[in-house]
Amino acid sequence: MNLADHLPALQVALPLLTAPLVILLRAGFLAWLAALIASLASLGLAILLTITVLETGTQQYAVGGWQPPFGIALTVDGLSALVLLLITGASSLALAGGRQSLRLDIDNRRAPMFYGAWLIAMAGLCGIAVAGDAFNVFVFMEISSLATYILIAAGRDRRALSAVFKYLIIGTIGATFYLIGVGFIYMMTGTLNFADMALRLNDVIETRPIIIAAGFITIGLALKAAIFPLHIWLPRAYTYAPNAVTVFIAACSTKVSIYVLLRFNYAVFHGNLLGHSDLFTVFIIPLALSGILLASAIAIYQGNVKKMLAFSSVAQISYIALAAGLASQSGLMAALLHMFNHALAKGTLFLCVLAFVLTSRSATITDLHGIGRRMPWTMAAFVLASLSLIGVPGTAGFVSKWYLVVAVMEVPGWGIPLVIAIIASSLMAVVYLWKFIEAAYYGEAPNGETGTMEVALPLRALIWVAALSNVYFGLFPQLPLALAQSGTGTLLGGLH
Amino acid sequence: MGANTLPVILLLPLLGAIGIACTARWPNVRETVSVLTALGLAVVVFSWFPEVSAGARPHIILSEPLPGLTLALSLEPLGMMFACIASFLWIINTIYSIGYMRGNREKHQTRFYICFALAIAAAMGIALADNLFTLFLFYEILTLSTYPLVAHKGDPKTIASARVYLGILIGTSIGLLLPAIIWTYVATGTTTFTLGGIIQGNVPGPAVGLLLGLFVFGVGKAAIMPVHRWLPAAMVAPTPVSALLHAVAVVKAGVFCVTKIIIYIFGVDFLFSQPSAQWLQYIAAFTIISASVVALYQTNLKRMLAYSTIAQLSYVIMATVILKPLAEIGAAVHIAAHAFGKITLFFAAGAIYTAAHKTELWQLAGIGRRMPITMAAFTIGALSMIGVPPTVGFVSKWFILAGAFQAENYLAIFTIIASTVLNAMYFLPIIYFAWLAPDAPDVDMNHGEAPPAMLLALGVTAALTIGFFFFNQPLLDLESQLVESLPL
Numbered sequence: 013m014n015l016a017d018h019l020p021a022l023q024v025a026l027p028l029l030t031a032p033l034v035i036l037l038r039a040g041f042l043a044w045l046a047a048l049i050a051s052l053a054s055l056g057l058a059i060l061l062t063i064t065v066l067e068t069g070t071q072q073y074a075v076g077g078w079q080p081p082f083g084i085a086l087t088v089d090g091l092s093a094l095v096l097l098l099i100t101g102a103s104s105l106a107l108a109g110g111r112q113s114l115r116l117d118i119d120n121r122r123a124p125m126f127y128g129a130w131l132i133a134m135a136g137l138c139g140i141a142v143a144g145d146a147f148n149v150f151v152f153m154e155i156s157s158l159a160t161y162i163l164i165a166a167g168r169d170r171r172a173l174s175a176v177f178k179y180l181i182i183g184t185i186g187a188t189f190y191l192i193g194v195g196f197i198y199m200m201t202g203t204l205n206f207a208d209m210a211l212r213l214n215d216v217i218e219t220r221p222i223i224i225a226a227g228f229i230t231i232g233l234a235l236k237a238a239i240f241p242l243h244i245w246l247p248r249a250y251t252y253a254p255n256a257v258t259v260f261i262a263a264c265s266t267k268v269s270i271y272v273l274l275r276f277n278y279a280v281f282h283g284n285l286l287g288h289s290d291l292f293t294v295f296i297i298p299l300a301l302s303g304i305l306l307a308s309a310i311a312i313y314q315g316n317v318k319k320m321l322a323f324s325s326v327a328q329i330s331y332i333a334l335a336a337g338l339a340s341q342s343g344l345m346a347a348l349l350h351m352f353n354h355a356l357a358k359g360t361l362f363l364c365v366l367a368f369v370l371t372s373r374s375a376t377i378t379d380l381h382g383i384g385r386r387m388p389w390t391m392a393a394f395v396l397a398s399l400s401l402i403g404v405p406g407t408a409g410f411v412s413k414w415y416l417v418v419a420v421m422e423v424p425g426w427g428i429p430l431v432i433a434i435i436a437s438s439l440m441a442v443v444y445l446w447k448f449i450e451a452a453y454y455g456e457a458p459n460g461e462t463g464t465m466e467v468a469l470p471l472r473a474l475i476w477v478a479a480l481s482n483v484y485f486g487l488f489p490q491l492p493l494a495l496a497q498s499g500t501g502t503l504l505g506g507l508h
Numbered sequence: 509m510g511a512n513t514l515p516v517i518l519l520l521p522l523l524g525a526i527g528i529a530c531t532a533r534w535p536n537v538r539e540t541v542s543v544l545t546a547l548g549l550a551v552v553v554f555s556w557f558p559e560v561s562a563g564a565r566p567h568i569i570l571s572e573p574l575p576g577l578t579l580a581l582s583l584e585p586l587g588m589m590f591a592c593i594a595s596f597l598w599i600i601n602t603i604y605s606i607g608y609m610r611g612n613r614e615k616h617q618t619r620f621y622i623c624f625a626l627a628i629a630a631a632m633g634i635a636l637a638d639n640l641f642t643l644f645l646f647y648e649i650l651t652l653s654t655y656p657l658v659a660h661k662g663d664p665k666t667i668a669s670a671r672v673y674l675g676i677l678i679g680t681s682i683g684l685l686l687p688a689i690i691w692t693y694v695a696t697g698t699t700t701f702t703l704g705g706i707i708q709g710n711v712p713g714p715a716v717g718l719l720l721g722l723f724v725f726g727v728g729k730a731a732i733m734p735v736h737r738w739l740p741a742a743m744v745a746p747t748p749v750s751a752l753l754h755a756v757a758v759v760k761a762g763v764f765c766v767t768k769i770i771i772y773i774f775g776v777d778f779l780f781s782q783p784s785a786q787w788l789q790y791i792a793a794f795t796i797i798s799a800s801v802v803a804l805y806q807t808n809l810k811r812m813l814a815y816s817t818i819a820q821l822s823y824v825i826m827a828t829v830i831l832k833p834l835a836e837i838g839a840a841v842h843i844a845a846h847a848f849g850k851i852t853l854f855f856a857a858g859a860i861y862t863a864a865h866k867t868e869l870w871q872l873a874g875i876g877r878r879m880p881i882t883m884a885a886f887t888i889g890a891l892s893m894i895g896v897p898p899t900v901g902f903v904s905k906w907f908i909l910a911g912a913f914q915a916e917n918y919l920a921i922f923t924i925i926a927s928t929v930l931n932a933m934y935f936l937p938i939i940y941f942a943w944l945a946p947d948a949p950d951v952d953m954n955h956g957e958a959p960p961a962m963l964l965a966l967g968v969t970a971a972l973t974i975g976f977f978f979f980n981q982p983l984l985d986l987e988s989q990l991v992e993s994l995p996l
Contacts, residue, residue: 405641406645411573415574418693418694421691421694431687431690435687436683439679446671453656488573489574
């Protein structure tokens with residue numbers, strides 16, 4: 013076995029083992045550097061894994077050589093590769109761009125602990141993506157959640173404490189629901205391994221514990237994924253977290269929960285439970301629909317850019333849920349693509365907000381009036397990412413929206429109303445984004461300041477790399493398409 | 509020339525925009541870059557004319573983001589004409605803008621020229637689009653790049669108007685045009701512009717009318733009522749913007765899109781046979797008449813011109829939906845005719861504003877005696893709007909009427925005659941007052957002509973308005989290919 017075969021394990025082990033080392037480093041700068049290097053290395057691993065998966069198919073890894081179903085199995089397929097890219101990419105982006113911002117937000121003495129928690133959070137999220145059994149998913153979910161609570165509460169804004177408390181309570185309920193569901197399934201099938209579970213469920217099909225388990229798991233994960241109306245923890249957590257943390261978690265953490273949701277509902281339940289997909293559709297689509305419309309509408313009335321983008325995230329997550337709820341091949345394709353593309357757009361947007369806050373020390377729209385004239389480069393990147401979020405052609409957002417609409421049009425009878433809802437929400441996105449853009453370019457600066465005051469060149473360059481990736485993946489979406497296709501294949505594999 | 513050089517038409521103005529940004533510190537250099545870019549673009553575009561006129565249809569695929577959905581460019585008669593008009597008038601407009609922006613000491617001139625270059629790049633992209641997806645992409649870029657131009661002044665009133673502009677154009681394009689494109693794609697599996705159309709046999713009869721509605725109202729830039737409100741709102745922009753963008757690039761992009769969609773997506777013959785698609789001519793007729801009536805009541809010169817534009821745009825739509833060969837030629841020629849006439853009128857309005865700071869109609873009494881060149885050009889433009897020979901407006905009206913008789917479409921004939929009367933009713937009094945009436949009381953009359961750069965520009969377009977009446981053969985030859993290649 014050469015090193016390349018250990019990639020799935022390294023993906024988790026590397027950040028997990030670097031975390032204690034980071035804590036030992038005294039100075040904030042060194043800790044940051046170490047965390048960044050670990051994060052970039054993880055990104056490198058994720059890229060290697062993606063290439064391997066695309067070339068040779070699903071990677072199976074038995075920890076310690078113990079073969080599943082007895083040992084711990086790690087499975088990396090196209091779907092996990094997609095999620096891994098998101099996690100490590102978002103973490104690298106947030107760390108690389110967040111140095112200055114984090115130095116202001118985090119007490120220097122506590123900085124090593126903070127970066128340690130960051131790496132643990134990343135390791136946990138990666139662990140969820142590679143875990144091949146339901147219980148390890150739970151373990152990694154707890155690891156990542158606990159570390160994320162620390163990250164969100166680490167800033168100087170005291171409102172983050174109440175926000176994170178809410179998140180803690182709801183997140184724990186979600187995780188508990190999930191665990192209850194997994195317990196029921198274990199009771200009935202005697203296995204925790206996803207692949208094994210999918211096979212054995214056939215024998216206990218239509219028994220009450222299994223149906224209850226499906227309900228618990230779906231609702232528990234919907235809580236963690238912030239599917240409307242279970243999103244109430246999200247806006248405040250995103251708003252009051254340190255800006256760099258927001259970049260990180262907004263781009264990937266809810267996506268990881270959706271990943272588990274999809275894996276359970278499709279790869280495990282879909283092929284076995286009679287009528288499960290109908291039930292799933294009936295459950296998820298009304299929620300998604302109301303999320304798409306209401307969260308967008310709420311976003312319009314926000315006075316804080318971060319909160320506005322947070323509500324926009326709720327709406328965008330609902331898009332993913334809607335697409336996934338269609339239970340069709342094109343729908344899943346759209347869901348997976350949108351996971352990727354939304355992460356690109358939202359990551360860029362929050363990074364721009366981070367830059368705004370760096371120079372003007374506030375994220376409320378009234379304080380950011382005229383920021384477009386003062387920070388022309390950053391603001392232009394914000395506009396570009398906004399276009400992607402709206403779904404203007406030529407940007408990544410358009411590709412997934414196109415797939416979404418095409419998938420929705422296939423639904424007999426409901427196609428047109430759903431398309432209208434999607435369009436209405438896109439138009440609302442225009443309204444809330446343009447409200448800010450207009451104020452940024454034409455608003456009167458609050459204290460009459462003029463003249464440019466851009467952030468440092470490296471951060472600006474990073475922002476533009478992120479913004480241009482929105483355009484690149486809009487014109488050449490082959491990579492996310494290939495991953496989404498492979499992921500869709502895995503998810504629907506159980507359907508025969 | 510190989511089709512590989514087609515992207516040059518898009519890249520040239522983009523490079524120009526970068527050049528303008530880099531030379532922001534030296535206004536003279538910056539303006540030189542603007543003019544040179546405009547000249548270069550026109551040379552490149554016109555060099556394609558003989559080839560396309562001879563029947564060549566260059567075509568290139570730039571990227572394929574989704575299977576069956578490509579970013580592709582091609583040149584065909586309609587697009588060739590639009591590209592020629594827009595690129596040629598850009599040169600004149602650049603010269604005029606320099607005079608206007610300096611004469612009025614406008615701020616943010618660099619931003620202005622950059623956005624202008626981007627808007628032209630987008631207009632070129634629309635002209636060259638080979639399919640609906642490419643068209644939509646550049647359509648949105650055009651909207652976004654013109655927004656800063658409309659909002660140029662930056663005061664609350666301007667911002668509010670710019671918001672109407674953006675809201676209607678983005679709203680209709682995402683809300684109606686995009687679903688129409690996706691519907692077309694789902695129904696036919698392609699969005700490529702194909703002679704004879706792609707809808708036939710793929711969309712059931714009654715739905716054709718609905719799809720047509722989504723397309724026609726989705727292209728908000730065509731300003732068919734009731735999605736016309738953005739056009740008067742956009743008049744808060746500096747006059748060169750109103751001139752090039754709201755007489756040529758933006759609104760012409762609108763009717764160009766509609767015409768192209770009707771000819772290449774629906775197919776003229778197919779649409780003619782669909783009863784469900786007949787409503788469009790009534791809407792067009794209604795827009796022509798009511799916009800003309802509204803224009804009659806305007807007291808602000810630019811607003812009057814805006815409503816006149818709305819009516820003239822629906823002429824093109826009306827001519828297209830007469831769905832007869834002569835009328836299709838008329839539609840194409842009217843795009844050109846109205847462009848020359850209306851840009852002259854806007855240039856004149858801008859010249860009056862710069863030299864005399866007058867914007868209202870009543871202030872214009874006797875102004876012809878002080879600004880003879882400007883008002884002479886204005887008169888020529890107005891006559892072209894009415895359709896009096898020897899102006900180019902007559903040529904297009906001739907073809908449209910001929911097509912209407914061919915189709916025995918009495919609605920169209922009546923509408924054209926009635927609106928000609930209305931046009932005369934709101935333009936002729938202005939001409940009369942400007943030249944012959946005594947000076948308006950309480951108005952400062954101590955001013956002379958506008959700056960030479962502006963006079964040069966409006967002189968050229970006025971001369972073209974007349975010249976085109978005599979020398980329109982190359983354009984007619986080009987556009988008759990549109991008809992010959994149509995299955996008649």
